[in-house]
Amino acid sequence: xxxxxxxxxxxxxxxxxxxxxxxxxxxxxxxxxxxxSPYHGFSxxxxxxxxxxxxxxxxxxxxxxxxxxxxxxxxxxxxxxNITGYLxxxxxxxxxxxxxxxxxxxxxxxxxxxxxxxLMIHQQDPVxxxxxxxxxxxxxxxxxxxxxxxxxxxxLSNAKPGGPTEIAxxxxxxxxxxxxxxxxxxxSDLLTxxxxxxxxxxxxxxxxxxxxxxxxxxxxxxxxxxEGMVDLKDPETGESLxxxxxxxxxxxxxxxxxxxxxxxxxxxxxxxxxxxxxxxxPFDKALLEYLSQRKARx
Numbered sequence: 659x660x661x662x663x664x665x666x667x668x669x670x671x672x673x674x675x676x677x678x679x680x681x682x683x684x685x686x687x688x689x690x691x692x693x694x695s696p697y698h699g700f701s702x703x704x705x706x707x708x709x710x711x712x713x714x715x716x717x718x719x720x721x722x723x724x725x726x727x728x729x730x731x732x733x734x735x736x737x738x739x740n741i742t743g744y745l746x747x748x749x750x751x752x753x754x755x756x757x758x759x760x761x762x763x764x765x766x767x768x769x770x771x772x773x774x775x776x777l778m779i780h781q782q783d784p785v786x787x788x789x790x791x792x793x794x795x796x797x798x799x800x801x802x803x804x805x806x807x808x809x810x811x812x813x814l815s816n817a818k819p820g821g822p823t824e825i826a827x828x829x830x831x832x833x834x835x836x837x838x839x840x841x842x843x844x845x846s847d848l849l850t851x852x853x854x855x856x857x858x859x860x861x862x863x864x865x866x867x868x869x870x871x872x873x874x875x876x877x878x879x880x881x882x883x884x885e886g887m888v889d890l891k892d893p894e895t896g897e898s899l900x901x902x903x904x905x906x907x908x909x910x911x912x913x914x915x916x917x918x919x920x921x922x923x924x925x926x927x928x929x930x931x932x933x934x935x936x937x938x939x940p941f942d943k944a945l946l947e948y949l950s951q952r953k954a955r956x
Contacts, residue, residue, distance in 0.1 A: 667940055668761045671769055677815050678807075681772035685780075688773075688945045741841055742784045742800045745771040745810070746832060748846035749791040750823030755847075756937065757878030766937045767845040767874050768814045770944050774843060775810045777945065778802075785810065786840075789817050790828040800840065826854035833858070833865040841868045843948070848873050852917065856924045869930035870947055873921060877938040880914065882907050 674680050709731060718732040753764040761769070771787070778785040779802065786800035787810050796813055798806075825846055832842070842862055848855060848871075862869050878884070884903040891898040918934050925932035933947045 668766060668769075668937055671941075672761050672765070677768065677772050677811050680769050681776040681811070684769060684773040684941045685776050685945075688942050740783050740802070741778075742838055743774070743778050743786070743841045743843060744800060744832070744836060745775060745785065745787045746829070746842055746844045747771060747787065747789045747814070747817060748823055748825060748844075749789050749795060749817060749819045750847070750849070751820050752847055752849045753819040753874075755876055755879075757876055757883075761937050763847050763874050763876055763937060764819045766935075767872070768817065770872065770874075770941055771843070771845055772811055772814055773941060773945065774948055775807055777948070779804060779807045787813055788832060789813070791821055791823045793824070794828055794831060797835075800838075823850070825850055826858040829855070829858035830861055833862045833867070836867070839866045839868075841870065843870045843872065845872045845874060847875055847879075848921065852920060852924075856921070856928075859925065859930055860928045863928045863930060869925070869928070871921065871925055871930060871932045872944055873918065873932065873934050875934075875936045877936045880936045882910050
């Protein structure tokens with residue numbers, strides 16, 4: 659594994675303190691991996707070209723690219739290439755959870771959001787950021803200027819999870835607030851009643867937006883590695899429940915898998931993308947999902 663690809667590992671990223679460097683390392687590690695993977699074709703997207711097809715004007719052929727590849731590509735027009743994106747960040751108290759004291763769900767999410775912001779700005783795509791808990795806390799309109807990345811990183815660095823959240827109602831507000839068709843990238847552990855959230859995702863799609871749901875859970879929330887009697891505490895309500903870990907492990911995992919599967923099916927039905935992540939996973943899976951969505955738009 660190359661040194662750049664190491665930066666796709668959460669345990670390596672957590673040793674880097676500055677968010678701008680984390681974002682840069684994740685993206686550079688990801689791009690270096692692309693060139694040695696079946697996804698190499700995505701690199702064409704970064705050069706903002708597409709294959710020449712019958713009906714295209716031959717004068718739009720990029721002859722420099724032809725000289726290098728022996729294939730006909732044409733330069734895309736600005737209107738063809740740009741996708742407007744919004745990073746939607748859940749600030750709920752539960753996002754601060756971590757079992758092994760490495761990256762919390764929130765740390766993982768802001769690293770991923772920062773990397774996507776970095777990627778979009780470098781492709782000259784407008785990107786904005788909205789943070790929310792019970793209400794929308796901060797909103798940064800989408801821009802494509804290089805200074806926008808600094809604004810996004812500053813807002814992400816200053817964001818702190820705390821208190822309860824209202825995911826569904828905030829998604830509804832965002833659907834009404836953002837008029838221009840955009841790619842909505844939602845970062846949340848979705849630890850709430852799924853029905854209203856699913857309805858809100860349908861509302862986003864009905865408003866004309868593309869949607870990617872990054873469902874970010876802690877590694878321990880997925881594997882349930884606990885032993886003996888465990889005191890499970892709800893970080894938002896303060897309620898706790900003492901349970902026998904071995905006795906409920908299978909039921910817990912089955913329930914979690916059913917929840918993920920419900921979200922996956924409902925997102926598919928709504929025409930949205932669903933990405934199940936946990937804090938032990940390399941960041942490339944989520945970045946590939948973004949690129950797949952972007953590629954599908956053209």
